[in-house]
Amino acid sequence: MRTPGLWLALTVILLAAACGPPDQPPEPLQESVTNELLGIRLDPLPPDFAVAVNDDRGLELAPVEAKVGGRVVFEVGDEEPLIDLVAAVHRHQRRVEEMPGADYKGGQELVTPLGSAFYSRGRYLAGAELVEDTVLVSKHPSSNRLLVISYRYPAGADSSVRVQQLLEIVTVLQGAATAGAAAGE
Numbered sequence: 001m002r003t004p005g006l007w008l009a010l011t012v013i014l015l016a017a018a019c020g021p022p023d024q025p026p027e028p029l030q031e032s033v034t035n036e037l038l039g040i041r042l043d044p045l046p047p048d049f050a051v052a053v054n055d056d057r058g059l060e061l062a063p064v065e066a067k068v069g070g071r072v073v074f075e076v077g078d079e080e081p082l083i084d085l086v087a088a089v090h091r092h093q094r095r096v097e098e099m100p101g102a103d104y105k106g107g108q109e110l111v112t113p114l115g116s117a118f119y120s121r122g123r124y125l126a127g128a129e130l131v132e133d134t135v136l137v138s139k140h141p142s143s144n145r146l147l148v149i150s151y152r153y154p155a156g157a158d159s160s161v162r163v164q165q166l167l168e169i170v171t172v173l174q175g176a177a178t179a180g181a182a183a184g185e
Helices: 004-019 085-097 159-171 176-182
Strands: 033-035 040-042 049-055 058-063 071-076 103-112 115-126 129-139 146-154 173-175
Touching: 033 049, 033 058, 085 103, 085 115, 085 129, 085 146, 103 159, 115 159, 129 159, 146 159, 159 173, 173 176
Parallel strands: none
Antiparallel strands: 033 040, 040 173, 049 058, 058 071, 071 146, 103 115, 115 129, 129 146
């Protein structure tokens, strides 16, 4: 003979199993952003950033968390037969060293999905504020042009995090024409 308590427990277990797991919030939609003027696409847009500017002036990203501060700016050079990444790093170094309170931190060669690239980093005074300026220079993903991604932010103890964020941007960067062709657009 079965007891009513056993029937009740068995019914609760069966009902719970039939209902499945509790509802979970849907995963956020991973947004992408394309700038035709620059011929680039970020797919997906890294979650630490929001689009601040995306128009005929160019593409700029800002940290989602406003108190973090900073701005990522994308620049593309003219078509040229040879892209000299080392010269681009030296230009950044000179630009930093010409600023008040300059402290150039150096650069490093990287291997990225775009091929060989370099990052270069330095600090200087912008008015009364100490800022850090990190750039990543690479060949454009779909043409023979220089691509410069600059990340300028308040100088602090988070340099390694900021450089990592810049590297994450590079991992999702594609040529706009390449991205459309891959998606069958």
